[in-house]
Amino acid sequence: MKSRETLISLAEASRRASKILTRGASSELGTGAAPTFEDLTEALHFALGDGRIWLNDQRMVLMQSLVLGRLRAEIIDAFGTEAAKAIFMRVGYMQGLRDAELIQKRFPNEDLTHALAAGPRVHTLEGFVKVTTKHFEFDGTRGTYFGEFYWDESSEAAEHIASYGLASEPVCWLQTGYPSGYTTQLFGKPVIFREIECAGMGAKRCLVVGQHADAWGRDAPEREYFGLEWKNRRSYPARTVKTQNAEPVAGPDGDGIAVGVSASFVRTRLLLQKVAETEATVLFVGESGVGKELFSNQLHEMSRRAKGPFVAINCAAIPENLVESELFGVEKGAFTGATSSRPGYFERASGGTLFLDEVASLTYSAQGKLLRALQERKIERVGAARTTHVDVRVVAASNVDLAEEVAANRFRQDLYFRLCVFPIAIPPLRERRDDIPLLMAHFLSTYSKRHGKTVTGFTRRAADALLKYDYPGNIRELQNLVERGVVYADEGGQIDVIHLFAGSEPLPGFTVNLSREGRLGFTPFDLTRSLSGGGSAQEPVPFEDVERQTYQAALTRTKGNVAAAARELGISRAKLDYRLKRLGLATTA
Structure with missing residues (x-):
């Protein structure tokens, strides 16, 4: 008996094939296919009063279209149309690529057809143009892609007309780069879009066509604009930039991280680079948990002392009566219980870096002993009759303002000036x-x-x-x-x-x-x-x-239906039962 043929949805086919669909087309998408505009707008957040706009985890900016148009005109006038076209296409390409990464991260379970269909919606959401999909299809096995899209209300075309009047060739360069970058990132192979009709030339609306790069021939200038090939590095030099997706530099335990993209972090990093090759004493200042020890370790690794030891000590953890012996060491028989000679932290760090964390916690007398060691570069073990020269770079850290501690007579002024040769403030995470x-x-x-x-x-x-x-x-x-x-x-x-x-x-x-x-x-x-x-x-x-x-x-x-409530919340019935009981919300049967 013949089995009955069953029709299944594209999403179901994707699930059954473990999400591996090598072919697809926009015609296979149902009405309101995810991710919808509503899904995408949920990813857009405005941190009012914080100066930030987020699209998922990517920071965005609002800019007047007029400003972008003015900048565009100045670049055209200064460098010519071809250079401006290359610049704006490259910017659009990078924007599309980043948005494709966002879709991959936020909707990881969507098949390639749905992910490609999300591109026009994200493009429209960002306010440059209204995109309508006419048709697209792809075959991953053969490496082919073809797509046609309509653009209405192009801000780029409007700004070009305002500055130069009607153009003799397509002018939506930024917008043409966008789908090229977006589709290339998702498809995994170069895809180039070209504007066939342009509102900047007097057309009612723009029409763009995208194909896999080989379909346009080898003389396609977009290959160079998008960085797929660089024929003339002098005209459009490529520069490798470490982005947020770069592999972070981890600390010794694998948990810490000493890399960032924020302006305040980059300033701190630049200061670190300036002082690393010198022998200057560095004072790190910052709140608890900002990574002062990690930065100190990075400073050591970047310095000429990198092959030497890095020794870290928390001054707050040293008992007052043991400061001298811990820092400078002890000779055998110096006191009851000293059964053997033992080097202190200064000797252990010789040839390398000694990191003194929470240096403000040292007692006033201990500060004087530390000052003497820093000034003379010599130490004397407890119970020893001779001094020992030490070659060590001292790096200190404090989570309190040492200048205020000096003013309050809790920290020696002379030691403060000795430590504060090159202060580096590490910003808190909220900044x-x-x-x-x-x-x-x-x-x-x-x-x-x-x-x-x-x-x-x-x-x-x-x-x-x-x-x-x-x-x-x-x-x-x-x-x-x-x-x-x-x-x-x-x-x-x-x-x-x-x-x-x-x-x-x-x-x-x-x-x-x-x-x-x-x-x-x-x-x-x-x-x-x-x-x-x-x-x-x-x-x-x-x-x-x-x-x-x-x-x-x-x-x-759900009218008290716990199972339905659990499904709505995306957790199991057992988990919801447990949490309701913990919060005193459980109902008796």
């Missing part, structure tokens, strides 16, 4: 939020490997919370939050807010995002206003209150 996505990805990878778990990433709510949180414990606290999330999250799942904040930390106020109507509004999960009696949305709220409200709302919507 370098652009580095948070990089740190999140690094710690997620580190702890997933360490604990043997597969965690696919962070939910929108979790990423939103981590970007907004103030981190009183700085990088160390972010590190702990991510490790907690990896341990708490389900195998093969994502880290959510409930996996990060255990109850002792106040839940941060969520950023503002776009509503369906295109207006700024708070996300549905932001319950700070209702829980604080109508107070400010930035007011921190205990997470337990938010968790209780979330479960109560889910139970209300």
Whole structure:
């Protein structure tokens, strides 16, 4: 008996084939195929008062179209049309590539057809042009792609007409580069788009066509514009830039990280590079948890003393009566119990770097002994009759303002000037939020490997919370939050807010995002206003209150059906039962 032929959806075919679809076309997509505009707008957040706009974990900026048009005109006038065209196509290409990476990260389970279909929506969301898909199809096995798209209301065409009038050739260079970069990143092979009709030439709307690079022939100038080939490096030199997706430089334990992209972090890094090759004493100043020891280790690795030892000591951990023996060593028989001679930290670090953390915690008498060692470069072991020369570079760190400690007579002024030859202030994490996505990805990878778990990433709510949180414990606290999330999250799942904040930390106020109507509004999960009696949305709220409200709302919507509420929340029935019982919300049968 013949089996009945069954029709299945594209998404189901993708699941059955383990998401490996080598062919696809836009005609196979259903109406409202994910990710929809609503899905994408949920990724766009406005951190009001914080000076940042986020598209998932990528920082965005708002810029007037008029300003971009003016800049475009000045580049054309200064360098010519061809150079301007190459520059703007390259910028658009990089923008499209980054947005494709965003789609891959935020919607990792979507097949290639759906991911390609999301490109026009992201492009439209960013405000440059309204994109309508006419048709696209691809065959990954054969390496072929073909697509046609309509563009309406191109801001680039409008700005060109305002500056130069109607053009004799297509002028939407930035927008042409965008789908080229986006499709190339997803398809895995070079795809080049060209504008066939352009509103800047008087057409009603723009029409663009994209094909795999070989279909355009070998003389396609876009290959050079997009960096696929560089025929003339003098005209368009390529430069390798370390981006947020670059492999981070980890500390000795694999947890720390000494790389970033924020302006404040880059300034700190440049200061480190300036002083590394010298013998100057360096004083690191910053809050607890910002990575002062890690920076000190990096300084050592960059210096001429890199082959020597790096010895770190926490001055706050040395008992007052043992400071001298710990720093300078002790001779056999110097006191009761000294059964053998022992070198101190200065001798152990000879030829390398000695890192003195929390130096402000040393007693006044201990500060005097340290000053003498720094000035004379000689030490004397406890109970010894001779001095020993030491070749060591001293790097100190403090989480308090030493100048204020000097003014309060708690720190020696002469020692302060001896240590503060080259001060470097390390900014707290809340002042370098652009580095948070990089740190999140690094710690997620580190702890997933360490604990043997597969965690696919962070939910929108979790990423939103981590970007907004103030981190009183700085990088160390972010590190702990991510490790907690990896341990708490389900195998093969994502880290959510409930996996990060255990109850002792106040839940941060969520950023503002776009509503369906295109207006700024708070996300549905932001319950700070209702829980604080109508107070400010930035007011921190205990997470337990938010968790209780979330479960109560889910139970209300499902009319008390716990299983349905669990499905809605994306957790198992057993987990929801446990959490309801813990919060005192469980109902008796």
